[in-house]
Amino acid sequence: MSYLVRAFARLSTVPRSALRQYQNPKASRVFSHSYSSPTLHPQVDEEAEDMGKDKAQLSLKVPKGTQDWEGKDMVIRDRIFSTISTVFKRHGGVTIDTPVFELREILAGKYGEDSKLIYDLQDQGGELCSLRYDLTVPFARWLAMNPQIQNIKRYHIAKVYRRDQPAMTKGRKREFYQCDFDIAGTYDPMLPDAEILRIICEIFQELGWNGKFSIKINHRGILDGVFAVCGVPADKIRSISSAVDKLDKLPWDDVRKEMVEEKGLSEEVADKIWDYVQNKGGPEILEKLQKDESLKDNQSMQKGLSDMELLFRYLSAFNVLPFIEFNLSLARGLDYYTGLIYEVITEGSAPSSSSSTAHSLQRSSKKVSSSSKPPASRNPDDEDRSADPSVGVGSIAAGGRYDNLTEKFNPRALVPCVGISFGVDRIFSVTKARMDASGGTEKVRLNEVDVFVMAFGGKGFDGMLEQRMHIARTLWEAGIKAEFSYKVKPKLPAQFKAAEVGGVPFAVIIAEEEQKAGKVKIKELGLPEGNPEKEGVLVRLGDLVPEVKMRLRRKGRRDGEEEEGIDGVGDISAETEGLKIGARDPVVES
Amino acid sequence: MSYLVRAFARLSTVPRSALRQYQNPKASRVFSHSYSSPTLHPQVDEEAEDMGKDKAQLSLKVPKGTQDWEGKDMVIRDRIFSTISTVFKRHGGVTIDTPVFELREILAGKYGEDSKLIYDLQDQGGELCSLRYDLTVPFARWLAMNPQIQNIKRYHIAKVYRRDQPAMTKGRKREFYQCDFDIAGTYDPMLPDAEILRIICEIFQELGWNGKFSIKINHRGILDGVFAVCGVPADKIRSISSAVDKLDKLPWDDVRKEMVEEKGLSEEVADKIWDYVQNKGGPEILEKLQKDESLKDNQSMQKGLSDMELLFRYLSAFNVLPFIEFNLSLARGLDYYTGLIYEVITEGSAPSSSSSTAHSLQRSSKKVSSSSKPPASRNPDDEDRSADPSVGVGSIAAGGRYDNLTEKFNPRALVPCVGISFGVDRIFSVTKARMDASGGTEKVRLNEVDVFVMAFGGKGFDGMLEQRMHIARTLWEAGIKAEFSYKVKPKLPAQFKAAEVGGVPFAVIIAEEEQKAGKVKIKELGLPEGNPEKEGVLVRLGDLVPEVKMRLRRKGRRDGEEEEGIDGVGDISAETEGLKIGARDPVVES
Incomplete structure (x- = not known):
């Protein structure tokens, strides 16, 4: 035994x-989506609603014993x-x-x-x-x-x-x-x-x-x-x-x-x-x-x-x-x-x-x-x-x-x-x-977007909407998950904020001067000070897709080394280490 | 226009x-599963059943307007x-x-x-x-x-x-x-x-x-x-x-x-x-x-x-x-x-x-x-x-x-x-x-099994059940999809037949003599005459997993070159070629 x-x-x-x-x-669930800052989740209180309910009013809830799954x-x-x-x-x-x-x-x-x-x-x-x-x-x-x-x-x-x-x-x-x-x-x-x-x-x-x-x-x-x-x-x-x-x-x-x-x-x-x-x-x-x-x-x-x-x-x-x-x-x-x-x-x-x-x-x-x-x-x-x-x-x-x-x-x-x-x-x-x-929940990302496409410029900046759309399209055509702001003239901090809220790892940034020279910047978000790519790297527009892909692969390998997945749930593409007792320690210990 | x-x-x-x-x-649906040979699909005829039905008898059917999805x-x-x-x-x-x-x-x-x-x-x-x-x-x-x-x-x-x-x-x-x-x-x-x-x-x-x-x-x-x-x-x-x-x-x-x-x-x-x-x-x-x-x-x-x-x-x-x-x-x-x-x-x-x-x-x-x-x-x-x-x-x-x-x-x-x-x-x-x-339907496989583990031997052959189980376990532990016969003493042709019906691409074959020498055979099924691996290759037991994986990758690449997926449906892991009109011909033309 x-x-x-x-x-x-x-x-x-x-x-x-x-x-x-x-x-x-x-009391404990925190919910957020891309673009919206994390807020407490004010679900409708069923008890209160049932008790004080005006019968003519709509019950804004799901049937008892069921739930919406989200986030x-x-x-x-x-x-x-x-x-x-x-x-x-x-x-x-x-x-x-x-x-x-x-x-x-x-x-x-x-x-x-x-x-x-x-x-x-x-x-x-x-x-x-x-x-x-x-x-x-x-x-x-x-x-x-x-x-x-x-x-x-x-x-x-x-x-x-x-x-x-x-x-x-x-x-x-x-x-x-x-x-x-x-x-x-x-x-x-x-x-x-x-x-x-x-x-x-x-x-x-x-x-x-x-x-x-x-x-x-x-x-x-x-x-x-x-x-x-x-x-x-x-x-x-x-x-x-x-x-x-x-x-x-x-x-x-x-x-x-x-x-x-x-x-x-x-x-x-x-x-x-x-x-x-x-x-x-x-x-x-x-x-x-x-x-x-x-x-x-x-x-x-x-x-x-x-x-x-x-x-x-x-x-x-x-x-x-x-x-x-x-x-x-x-x-x-x-x-x-x-x-x-x-x-x-x-x-x-x-x-x-x-x-x-x-x-x-x-x-x-x-x-x-x-x-x-x-x-x-x-x-x-x-x-x-x-x-x-x-x-x-x-x-x-x-x-x-x-x-x-x-x-x-x-x-x-x-x-x-x-x-x-x-x-x-x-x-x-x-x-x-x-x-x-x-603390594993914190690390879970809501979406899988890899790149947020941004633009910025000085006086007379028109938002470069069609250029952003064109770059997003280029990335989509290469199978890369990408988003951009749905504003004609977005501010740069708002664009960074949107990327950050969604946990998007990379920004592709277009600016008028660099655009004229046929170049865009790739910037990995959240890099520590001193990293050689901290300020981003300029690449030729024609090289954008392979340069982004190379960085996504590199980041994927780096993340794979750091952790084995979320409490073991998440690394599903990796091969199992098998049922070798003792070979794999429980990921979470209290 | x-x-x-x-x-x-x-x-x-x-x-x-x-x-x-x-x-x-x-009339047209053909259905088969691993181990069973393809047969016509004799669905219960609803009309006939409705008309001649004894009321006490169970209606063996799904509700109208619904269906089972299978195969x-x-x-x-x-x-x-x-x-x-x-x-x-x-x-x-x-x-x-x-x-x-x-x-x-x-x-x-x-x-x-x-x-x-x-x-x-x-x-x-x-x-x-x-x-x-x-x-x-x-x-x-x-x-x-x-x-x-x-x-x-x-x-x-x-x-x-x-x-x-x-x-x-x-x-x-x-x-x-x-x-x-x-x-x-x-x-x-x-x-x-x-x-x-x-x-x-x-x-x-x-x-x-x-x-x-x-x-x-x-x-x-x-x-x-x-x-x-x-x-x-x-x-x-x-x-x-x-x-x-x-x-x-x-x-x-x-x-x-x-x-x-x-x-x-x-x-x-x-x-x-x-x-x-x-x-x-x-x-x-x-x-x-x-x-x-x-x-x-x-x-x-x-x-x-x-x-x-x-x-x-x-x-x-x-x-x-x-x-x-x-x-x-x-x-x-x-x-x-x-x-x-x-x-x-x-x-x-x-x-x-x-x-x-x-x-x-x-x-x-x-x-x-x-x-x-x-x-x-x-x-x-x-x-x-x-x-x-x-x-x-x-x-x-x-x-x-x-x-x-x-x-x-x-x-x-x-x-x-x-x-x-x-x-x-x-x-x-x-x-x-x-x-x-x-003809695209014919190419669709029902399951995704990569390897069928088999055994054979001469007089006094005991089926090598536990050896087969051990090899299957080794493959599973490496994340490889594998099956073996649920018979204690299966015949070799029956094992090949089961692999063939399921469309399984590889067999791993153990035999008593080779087993004693610490070796097993990997055989790719359906290879044409003249292929150097037509009769299979003997590998050391310890090399089984990497040898199988190498062959699976090789076959994956070969299949990828042959076709782009099933009528475009299927190659979902591949990156899209994007919406370049004319760049991709319709896969099916009649």
Whole structure:
């Protein structure tokens, strides 16, 4: 278990103060755009508006549980997407895109009691539709509709919709992004499963989370075997399983009480279950189960154990064992899983009120991630729970094997699948808190403009507008990102200011005298005193493009040496250093 | 007008047969994935299913007017997105992301009679919401909510929703993508407007449409001036304007009849209007209007003319005049435009039944793009009109200046805007038809895998699974895209076949003997006989990564020399050659 101890010992890098500060985005978010100076972001205060609102007045806001993405948040989120899709493609993924709404009957009966969280479209004539709840059911529906496709590695990055109680700053939203990768097809056992776990590791490594994440794994066959061997009646297996799944948030005493008092299990059976489900660790847990004589005759258990044996071998070949925790209490809510299941956690995944100790004092037996009451009145579960300490970020990625889901849509289309879904909003929340704490957010540029084209002159200066436009056009034609002032006669300081606000690295400056000699000046902004190019360099107009390009390349190399990207997020074009434990230190340390 | 003649003379490159063939995607679409051999795509036949359907049976389909995107279509569409967003960023664009649904009252009263096409979410308690109808109103709502943002170049690529009658293969859908770029802020006149038109040109040039598109421009002030000077009563201006807008689809006689008989305009006024709105061309049209004494006293007209004079100057500096048609009959439907308006057309934009002659025999006065009946019964306007010759692709991009829209949300937030929206589904339809005709589609790869890791051996060969996994891991760690067979003991031909189906360019082959000597073979697939590396090259295991990378770079360069990308779509990383007319020939000619 030493690797786990090591991995968890590193889970100390989200400063709690940063997470707390980030819980109030209105107070902490700074927003600016090119040309506008940075100002505090005065978002409309929803509470105040709701309370004092004149009914005839327009509500100038987004629907509850949703948000606008903008500014640096948007840039950071886009880099997370790029990192994730780069890894997906490295493993042969191809993407598909399904409609945001599905026929209502496609979603029906797939999500158990969470079905109440589905958004329905109004019946306006025509078909009855609902917004998708995840990307897995639409994928299975697509496979069932296309029975000629017997195997595919597909990824899908898109928004899904759940009418759940929001906790915005923890990434729990009603509209949120999922990034899914699924391998469909009939293959030799556990090979695709192992590659999915490898993909998880590559993504969090490349996001710069080395040492800050852990993958809990379990197997539905093992769990079912435990329940059978302990004597849980068949009709109680699902509800007992969901009680076991709460062990990451509740102490055993609470879960035992739920099993015995609420669900009518005998105390003896409950205690036998505890003997098994408290096991967590590495391959040694597998050995222990393999030696357990009482499990020998249970087929479901034996299938699970032989799968896990293969898996551990493959995980070793893929060098991902150090990130794995075999945890017998992991159950996962969804009914459709049939084999391996997994969940990725980080600091902040658990509620903060119970994060310091596994056996907290928290008494609520209600699962925080899905309230069981349907929203009955207006504004029922609408209130944001971001400040509630009993709400954690939750798992940041999760998935498993589901071999029978396509069959539900088309009995002739049986395609076994295994997949993973990354919760990007939650990953973003944690990333942003870390970046705010480390000062990384400040370095994020809003746009990518490389050159600001300026002009200046003395008395009678006409602004040289058409000359500036001509130079901008020349740069655009060469693929260089460039802007210029939309004023006919701009002042030079205003032009420098605009470049500075946008973080534009280079100015191309035209002046009447130099223009007549066929020359323009290239000036790198923000150079220190004493740099030979501090005052800029005059180049012939015909050499402008290659001279600018040479300087952009040079600056790119220099920046690349200085930092490895923004908290590991950002350097997505660079090749990964791979999963060499210890070879790359966490970029942010508190 | 010579440049227009030249531009339109080139509008001959979508072979009509290709477009017809593509009208039935079930017959023409070929789909394949790695490991599976290419097969015809047997989509569920919706008609047959609807007719013979047992009501208890699940409808295995997507909602009408929507589609799954997959395979090569998805790859091609992604490249169109990349091309567009590369240009947006080159001009300083930053992106924002708004929720897919808005409060219903935000959308209310913004779309005139097209409001009936808005999708509403069902009232399930809480707020009343609707799916967004475009990206412009959410942008204006966002600007109004953030009054500290006085200027921004924002782009947004996202799906929008309209309950319109679909014509799928012409890119007319109920769920479709828009790519919007808008410049908000108070600037000297016509500078942002000119840059928007430059952006349009860059995008279609870089999509390889040189000579295949044309931008019609007009000005609301000029149009209103014409109506006022001709004597249209103020309360009839909007309805007469919408009649004029039909002149791209209907002959003047029909439009005149609508004005006089339906809308009660005098014949004299109608004929005066015709004198003006039949004008189209370049700057000479502007000169003609400037000399027209009867327009001298109309302020709206004079403002429009001075705007256009500036614009033509700026368009000349930006080298986009050759793509422009000043067309006095362009009116645009939406109420919120206040200045310059524009629309991009290509062959296929107009209905095919009237495409060969401007004055067709088509008698319908109903605008095809928005049916005026509300959908009353079940399946009212649900039927696909792809085969209807009176339905064209329509405009492929459109926009204009809207200076007062933010004010509607927040009277304190007056931010003038000008923007453009690209209809990617329509652009895709035309691109795909061209690629199918030119054979370009065949060259599109589904995935991006660079290396397939294989093993082979003689008697007692165990498949070398863990060795293959280890090599795959080594490649992944170096950022190289790699796959291997998910079989413990795969046969060599099956491994080659899998690589071939996926179009993977390189194999890394391990064999027991060579493995013992610490060597592996790199083999480039598909090399011609006689190439020195035809049989592959043995390299030391430690040199594998640099040897593979060197060959990937070499192949990249070779491919780059062979073709400039797929019909101009695809070589998005390469720098643009710019808008040098004639410098780049259209890639596809029929």
